[in-house]
Structure formats: structure tokens, C-alpha cells
Amino acid sequence: MTGGTRPHDYPDVALRAEALESLLVERGLIDPKVVDGLISRYENDVGPMNGAKVVAKAWTDPAYRRRLLADGTAAIAELGYTGPQGEHIVVLENGPAVHNVVVCTLCSCYPWPVLGLPPSWYKDPAYRSRIVREPRTVLAELGLALDETTDIKVWDSSSEVRYFVLPERPEGTEELDEEALAALVTRDAMVGVGKVPAP
């Protein structure tokens, strides 16, 4: 194709992204090594394994659990999990009577320090609109069938707050230590679209 404006098709967006990065580097606005470091950090160091440790500690340490529910940001920071999107984390406690689930209806807000980057389905228009309108149905489609007597509360992270779910501790885990408990905790349970399975 010669001349004219290229339509913004997908392959062109990838080219624009690369163009954008190279220009920013050339103009001294970013350092590519910093970009590499951040990408590596969010691929390797920041992810749901962090949140799982927070959950396991809350399950085994009642005082920590109280601190976590009173001030999520501070309690999570006690374990060293701080950083972008972690400035204001509110922790929601799931139980048999109330099941909390998190969404960002407007974009993809997510508590990065404890969960890493959000999965595609979380960012998708279908989840974002349907979980608010028909939570019980959407959760069932995602494999979580909740009793009709369980109250479902949907929390929208579309503001300064990032919500994080403290899931219920499953049966049969009394003998497990924190490390073993953390290994059971799933990302989906910390978003509220699943429960932590019994071992």
C-alpha cells in the first residue's frame, strides 16, 4: 500500500507500539533497561503467589487477619508487597453467608502487588458487564455454583481502591503449615470467581 492513511488494524498497532517505544527511548524519556526490568519483574516476581502468602498468613494468624481486614495496604506491605496499584488495597472476607467478587467495570484495575497482572477474561467486556448484572450465573459459568442462600456482593475497582478477596479456608487443612496452605490458594479465589479447593 502506498500513500494514504493506514487503518489501525491489529498488526499496525504492534508496529505503532514498537515505534512509540523506540521514539521514547531516542528522546530520552525512558530507558529500555528499565522497561526490561519492569517486564521481568511482572513476569517473575509479582504474581498471585504473593497474594497466596497473604491469605495463608491470615488463615493461620488471627491478629494478622484482623490487621489485614482493617487496613489491607498496610498488612500486605508487612510482607513486602508494595508497588504500583497497591496504594490502596481493601481486603474482602468471603464466608458461607457472603461471597465477594471483584471487577473493574471501566478498564482493568487490579491489585498488582498481590495478584500480578490481570488475566484476559478479567479485562474482557463480557465479564466486566455481566458479573455486575448476573453474578450468580457468571460465577456458575466459571465453575463456582453458589447456594441460593449465599449473598453475592460485587465490588467495582473503578476508582482509587483495589479489592482483594480473602477466601475461605477449605476443610481438612488443619495440619498444613503456611507454605502448604499458600500452595492451595488460587488466583481465581482471590478475585472471587472461585473458592480454594480442599487438598
Place this chain on the structure above:
Amino acid sequence: MLGVTMALLDAGRFEWSDFQPRLVAAVGRWEAEHPDGAGYRYYERWTEALESLLGDRGMLAPAAIDERAAVLARRPAGHDHGHR
């Protein structure tokens, strides 16, 4: 573009509160134009939001990106980078 955005934030070029409303606007525009939600690519919304912010702040004009993207498009296959 997430790595690039975080590097820009890290360098203090703008705040998250400057970027997020543009992301919300880009998402909203796309959804208004595509009521069935099919073909949604979040990466594109993010890139759009970032370009708009950089352009408005005078850090990088869309025309400069157009030019450079055209140069990159003429490159032989196999050199394209992944998502950054």
C-alpha cells in the same frame, strides 16, 4: 506497552491518574462502537490511551509515531518485537 507505561510512570513523566481516565475513555469508545464486545483487544486500548496522553503532553506527536511505524513496516519479516 505496560512496561513502557510503567517506565514512564517511574520516570515521573506523568501520573497514573493522568493515564487511567484516558484508558477508561478508550475502552468506553470501543465498547460504544462494538456492542457485542467481539474482537476486543485490550492492548490496543492501552496503546491508544498512551498515545493520546503523550501527544497531548507534547512528549510524542502521533505523526512521529505514524512515520516511524511506516519505516518499521517496510522491514523484512521476523524482526517484530513482542508486547512491551
